[in-house]
Amino acid sequence: MENVFEIHDLSSWFGENQVLKKIRMDIARYSVTSVMGPSGCGKSTFIRCLNRMHDMTPGFRLSGQILLDGVDIHSEQIDPVYLRRRVGMVFQQPNPFPRMSVFENVAVGLKLNGKAHSRADIAERVERSLVMAALWNEVKDHLDQPGISLSGGQQQRLCIARALAVEPEVLLMDEPCSALDPASTAKIEELIEDLSEKYTIAVVTHNMQQAARISDQVAFFLMGELIEMDKSGKIFTNPSDKRTEQYITGRFG
Amino acid sequence: MAARSGKITKDFVFEKASAFFASVVLFLAVLLFAVLLRESIPALRKFGASFLVTGTWDPVLERFGALPFLFGTLVSSFLALLIAVPLSVGAAIFINEFAPPWLKAPVSLLAELLAAIPSVIYGLWGIFVLVPILRDGLMKPLTKYLGWIPLFKGPVYGPSMLAAGVLLAIMIIPFILSVSREVLATIPQRQKEAVLSLGGTRWEMIRIVIGQHCIPGIFGATVLGLGRALGETMAVTMVIGNRPEIFASLFQQGYSMAAVIANEFAEAGGLQLSSLVLIGLLLMLLTLVVNFAAKGMLSKMVARASRGI
Numbered sequence: 001m002e003n004v005f006e007i008h009d010l011s012s013w014f015g016e017n018q019v020l021k022k023i024r025m026d027i028a029r030y031s032v033t034s035v036m037g038p039s040g041c042g043k044s045t046f047i048r049c050l051n052r053m054h055d056m057t058p059g060f061r062l063s064g065q066i067l068l069d070g071v072d073i074h075s076e077q078i079d080p081v082y083l084r085r086r087v088g089m090v091f092q093q094p095n096p097f098p099r100m101s102v103f104e105n106v107a108v109g110l111k112l113n114g115k116a117h118s119r120a121d122i123a124e125r126v127e128r129s130l131v132m133a134a135l136w137n138e139v140k141d142h143l144d145q146p147g148i149s150l151s152g153g154q155q156q157r158l159c160i161a162r163a164l165a166v167e168p169e170v171l172l173m174d175e176p177c178s179a180l181d182p183a184s185t186a187k188i189e190e191l192i193e194d195l196s197e198k199y200t201i202a203v204v205t206h207n208m209q210q211a212a213r214i215s216d217q218v219a220f221f222l223m224g225e226l227i228e229m230d231k232s233g234k235i236f237t238n239p240s241d242k243r244t245e246q247y248i249t250g251r252f253g
Numbered sequence: 254m255a256a257r258s259g260k261i262t263k264d265f266v267f268e269k270a271s272a273f274f275a276s277v278v279l280f281l282a283v284l285l286f287a288v289l290l291r292e293s294i295p296a297l298r299k300f301g302a303s304f305l306v307t308g309t310w311d312p313v314l315e316r317f318g319a320l321p322f323l324f325g326t327l328v329s330s331f332l333a334l335l336i337a338v339p340l341s342v343g344a345a346i347f348i349n350e351f352a353p354p355w356l357k358a359p360v361s362l363l364a365e366l367l368a369a370i371p372s373v374i375y376g377l378w379g380i381f382v383l384v385p386i387l388r389d390g391l392m393k394p395l396t397k398y399l400g401w402i403p404l405f406k407g408p409v410y411g412p413s414m415l416a417a418g419v420l421l422a423i424m425i426i427p428f429i430l431s432v433s434r435e436v437l438a439t440i441p442q443r444q445k446e447a448v449l450s451l452g453g454t455r456w457e458m459i460r461i462v463i464g465q466h467c468i469p470g471i472f473g474a475t476v477l478g479l480g481r482a483l484g485e486t487m488a489v490t491m492v493i494g495n496r497p498e499i500f501a502s503l504f505q506q507g508y509s510m511a512a513v514i515a516n517e518f519a520e521a522g523g524l525q526l527s528s529l530v531l532i533g534l535l536l537m538l539l540t541l542v543v544n545f546a547a548k549g550m551l552s553k554m555v556a557r558a559s560r561g562i
Contacts, residue, residue: 053446056455058354085452095443097465108461109451159447166451 004029004170004200005050005068012045012054012062019045021224022064027170032192032201034211034232037221038247043204046221047172050202051087052080068170081113088168092175094155096147096162103143105158106130109166125165133161134191153184160191164199171195173203177210189214208248212236220244286537293531295524304531310497310513312521317528319535321497325414325507326536329489330482332418332503337426338475344426345433350459361434368427376491379420384411384492387419392504406502412494415503420488425478432477436470436554437463469557473550480543484536486511510536 005027012020019042027033035043045054052073054060066073073083096105106126110117117125126143130136135157139150147158156176163171173192177185192201192214205211211218212232219229220241228241239245296304300317307318348361388411396407440462448458463471486509494506495516510532521529 051450053449056449081452081454084450089446089450091443091446091450093443095441095447097444097447097461099465108448109453112448112451112453112457162447162451 002029003027005066005202006070008065008067010046010049010062010064010066012042012049012060014057015059019224020049020062023226025219025226025229027200027202028216029200030196030198031216032196032203032214034215034218035202035204035221036206036208036211036218039206040223041221042224043206043221044174047174047202047204048089050170050172051084051089053089055080085109085166086168087170087172088163088166090156090160090163090171090173090176093179094152094159096150096155096158098146098148100147101144102130102139102147102150102158105147106161106165109162112166126161129161129165130158132164132195133157134187134194135161151184153180153187156180156184156188157191160188164195168199170200170202173201175204175206177205177207185210208236220247222247286534289530289534289537293527293534296527296531299524300528304528305535308499312517312525315524317525319510319528319532321499322508322510322513322532323535324499325417325493325509326483326511326539329414329417329421329493329507329509330479332414333421333425333482334475334479336419336422337429337478338471340422341426341429341474341478342433342471344430345437346459346463349434349437350455361431364430365427367423372424372485372487373491375420375424375488379416379488379492380412383420384416387411387413387416391415396504403501404503406500407504409504410494410506412492412506413504414493414500414507417489417493417507417509418503420492421482421485424485424488425481428481429474429478432474432551433467433471436467436474436551439470439555440466466557467554469550470554473547473554476543476547476550480540480547483543484511484540486515490515 003026005025007023007025007027010020010023011018023046035047037043048054049062049066050073054062068078068083068086071077097108100108103126106129107122110122110125127136127140130139135154138154139145139158147155150158156179160171160176177188180188189210192203195201196216203211203214215232217229218232218235220227220235220239220243222243228235228239228244230240235244236248239248296317300307304317304319305323306320307316308320309316309318310321311317344360344364348357352360388409392405392407392409392411392413392415395405396409399405400407444462444465445458448461449455453461489509490512493509493512495508495512496506497508497513498506500507514529514533514536517525518529
């Protein structure tokens with residue numbers, strides 16, 4: 001299978017504090033990759049490197065290479081603004097824009113960078129994104145209500161729709177269910193499976209069951225190191241590394 | 254038991270003492286209002302509501318109206334806002350979002366030091382530096398080429414509504430700036446990241462999150478600045494020209510409510526004195542209303558921010 005991301009020896013630091021140590025990882029197109037590990041293992045830091053979300057964090061630096069379709073995302077050829085259009089992101093807390101309606105929240109990305117879309121085009125893309133985010137049926141009759149009037153789970157799907165509207169290739173999700181109840185979590189997990197037909201998805205989670213349910217491959221991080229990465233069936237039944245085994249059997253984390 | 258009751262007594266004394274001090278403050282405010290009201294009664298009786306719309310200020314004929322001063326105070330203050338708000342908000346955005354860390358502290362410290370300069374110093378600087386610069390660099394050329402526009406009509410003297418507005422703007426920048434910075438600091442990080450993650454530029458990020466979170470706060474900061482500008486006395490008195498008339502031109506001289514009180518109070522008596530006190534009462538009510546409005550808007554915004562939206 002073709003790789004979307006190829007990551008070579010990625011290390012990163014916040015000031016003096018090294019948070020990632022020589023990570024090597026490939027992420028295949030149209031796969032779901034879970035990144036799991038205990039708090040502070042660097043999993044969120046890692047995923048945020050993939051769309052250069054740390055660019056504005058003072059004191060952050062990294063070494064190594066992150067190749068997107070074979071091109072280093074830190075090379076001059078790549079503008080971080082366009083990188084983020086190809087690599088979308090969904091955050092831990094649902095973060096719709098508070099003064100925008102449901103419709104405007106999804107449309108906001110289409111209006112960035114001076115891109116002019118016709119009204120009909122925007123309406124069509126908003127609908128398509130909401131359908132893909134499995135939210136359309138719930139909101140189609142009140143698109144002009146504020147986005148924050150939706151429930152937490154709906155807000156998170158709204159944020160997914162917002163990310164999908166700019167048509168990224170990759171969707172990064174940083175613990176997308178940690179602020180949601182079990183029913184909403186189940187919906188998002190189902191959605192991740194559906195989306196993986198068209199998108200490459202990387203999900204950070206500290207929930208092992210979730211990683212087992214949704215992913216093709218699972219990466220286990222511990223203290224900034226990638227301990228093991230394998231097919232999800234293998235890693236939960238027959239991990240190669242003792243530390244992975246200890247983690248999945250609940251010995252720590 | 255004795256020790257405990259001793260403690261209760263101390264608490265009791267402390268509570269009552271602090272309540273007493275608090276009530277003194279309240280009492281002073283009420284007293285201030287009562288004295289202003291009492292002293293202005295002769296003018297109120299004589300002129301009534303027409304005091305607000307009368308444009309004459311004639312101590313010889315004893316005919317007094319507040320309109321030129323109301324006009325001067327409001328126009329110079331709004332002019333100041335027009336200049337100070339974009340500058341302050343722009344500076345706040347720069348300091349909070351763009352300035353490298355080593356530059357933040359000195360720039361914001363210098364801007365805030367502007368607030369510590371006594372207003373009479375501003376006035377002196379206004380007379381000797383600002384007014385000549387405005388007169389020769391701005392007013393004369395504008396009158397020459399655009400004098401047909403009523404706003405820029407000559408003749409040019411120097412001390413003017415424009416000079417008062419510009420000087421006030423400089424004086425209220427530190428207040429609007431520091432409140433704007435606080436307002437910008439309440440923007441949740443995750444909202445900024447949301448814009449960035451959609452492929453927004455830094456400018457788009459700022460524009461969107463300010464639109465989403467900061468409009469009431471910046472409006473509150475503006476009104477707070479207005480409250481300061483309305484009551485400013487010394488500096489305005491020194492550059493506004495002190496002429497109790499109403500002109501459309503910004504280059505003409507004017508007068509403000511605070512300035513007329515400062516200039517005439519010492520030598521006034523009778524109805525003139527009462528009229529001055531009435532102007533003072535009006536000014537106090539005006540600034541009270543404006544300040545309460547600003548506080549209300551800001552506290553609403555802080556409440557919203559604490560709910561994380």
